Amino acid sequence: MMASWTPADMADLTGKAAIVTGANSGIGLPTALELARHGARVVVAARNPGKGRAAVEEIRRAVPGAQVEFGELDLADLDSVRRFAAGVDRVDLLVNNAGVGMIPRRLTKDGFELQFGTNHLGHFALTGLLLPRLLAAPGARVVNVSSDAHRMGRLDFDDLGMERGYGKVSSYGRSKLANLLFTFELQRRARRAGADLTTAATHPGATATNFFNLGILRPLAGLFLRSAEAAAVSSLYAATSPDIHGGEFVGPKLNLMTPSAEARSEEVARRLWEVSTELTGVRFEEIAYH
Template structure:
């Protein structure tokens, strides 16, 4: 079987793609390839300097491309709402930005930072953009998770991890939340009769800034794959006609099976409800409607 490459991507002219964290890591080559294939690309990032530099790089690599920067801080729900209010259309939402393996910190809204940024920020963003996504035929939401989700466990009685914090388990928990969200979004979108596709990707061990090796950081590229290769699963999930809702794409664009915890519909529904409570974003367009009883 021939390994999939971005050369296989379809023409995306007329489509608008939003890539969170597109200023660095796998987000930048993701945005670059989407632009190379004709999409209008929004580089959504915290830093105007880095985001603007990413746009400049895309325009140098793809003269005539449609690329723009927009400020988005996923650790600040007010910023998420402000960003979403400025979006006019979206066909592809790539929930790519992520932080990991850091000491315990909190978002501006008081959430544990890895969970708040990697899951709650993207949950709110997706919900706020949902009406625009549902208005576009063939719209997709791709959420970047990780095989590290297998290390995660969600304690609904201690979402702030105040009773014990490990940077590794906290990261795994946020990536588990990403998969629970992706699968629940697909179930709700399908139940509501929409054509929205929700999928997830695992980039593999990639040379990005999320991995910190201290003085050995220059060796990162020797042992890990490039960010360009790490972007392939996201690009495949976002554009391949073979993708089905609920699929989890891994390295070499192989379909992976999420862990048993990630496939728990009970935990997914509970996480969904808690996320609505914490963010105030309700996904009304695909909300479950109880059947009336005679």
Template sequence: MAPWTAVDIPDQTGRTAVITGANTGLGYETARALVAKGARVVLAVRNLDKGKAAADLIGRRYPGADVTVQELDLTSLESVRAAADQLRAGHDQIDLLINNAGVMMTPKQTTKDGFELQFGTNHLGHFALTGLLLDRLLAAPGSRVVTVSSNGHRFGGIRFDDLQSERSYSRIGAYGQSKLANLLFTYELQSRLAATDTIAVAAHPGASSSELGRYAPGAVQRIAPLLEQSAEMGALPTLRAAADPTVRGGQYYGPSGLLQLRGYPKLVSSNAKSHDVAVQKRLWAVSEALTGVVFPLG
């Protein structure tokens, strides 16, 4: 069977995609590929100047492209709410929400709301954004929420007794927790969406060239170039999760090569921790309490 590539993305004319962190790297390549297939794309970014530059670049490559920029700082729930309000005002329906933005292995920091930076950005910010936009997704036939996780989910656990790493902090452990949370969120969201026409899917890029690794330990940065594939290749699992008509809710896509580090996208598996239903439900309840966002689902 031939590998799945961006050529296999069906026509996206008439569909609206909101992509977080889309001004560079994996998010930019995801946006570019969807625009090439006719999608209306919103680049949801923290830095408006960089977002506008990315939109201009896409527009020059694809004349007539419908690309707009939305300010979104996932480290601030106030910004998440403001962005959601503006997106809701501009769109009656959203076909794709791609939760792509993230930080990795940062020094110990907190978000504007006092959450550990990686957990707050990678999980809580996207949890809140998804909940605030969910009615627009439910209004679009065949809509999808795609959340980008990582192989790093295998290195973490959900530390309910120290979610914000106040007692002890590990860059890798906190990153692993946030990426495991992305999967727990996807699987629990899918269970809650089961009676709807909207699905939740996860993806991961393997080892891909992007700005994400700039805070990684020196040893990781030295070995990374030997393992990495291009951002264009790294975006393919996300694109398949977003656009392949055969995708089903609750699936997880990643590279097909050794250790899922590189290669064309295929259906992959996540670890046992990510499938713990009790932890999925507990994390959901904690996330609602921390963000104040309650999803409009039974």
């Protein structure tokens, strides 16, 4: 990994189409901005139309002539995911960045525990629905923003709704563990199918964004948390660097991280894939095991 790498080292992305989920704020906004700055046609995918369109205007002010548009996407609603995917004509780079964290137990529109349903199942469904367009784009990439917090997560397939014991931190960790398992299994399936698709995951590091409620600590955040711009670098590196070949877990210093033993388990990954397919109805037929 190139620790000295910066977004200025990115290649020209003219002709490439990128989608960044949760690009209206946090890490997603500078990720989308830099992709647009380097010539990509970028879709700011966000749940809130007002915030999403405001982010589009912010990017246009920073990058005059940027090819950027808003796309409404609520990852906690599979109908919204399907509507969004149906409107996509091309995608070369998919950055699954959006997420919720450290919240009281709630359910998605489809009845899934919200952190697992949004952070994993929503992105699983989105990626599967976009798979035909990804495979039609030479050298397409999928980047899943995970976290080192995955080490605090455990998957209980008999209680995916966490009805027998919900914890804000354990639920978040579980969703980030699922992000990694999905990343590695998607890469394995793509390789087995001979598909031209590269998938990587990132840990952006603790970041001063609106993701967590910092309360009275917000004025001190800059002392111990990274800026959103700095945290976005790992996503940009994973999305564009020629040194990424698939299956990497890129850390905040662009270092290759070693995931937990459970995150590396092919057996757990296969089971999660099967369960996710059943829950979402999205089957990834183009790279399915036969």
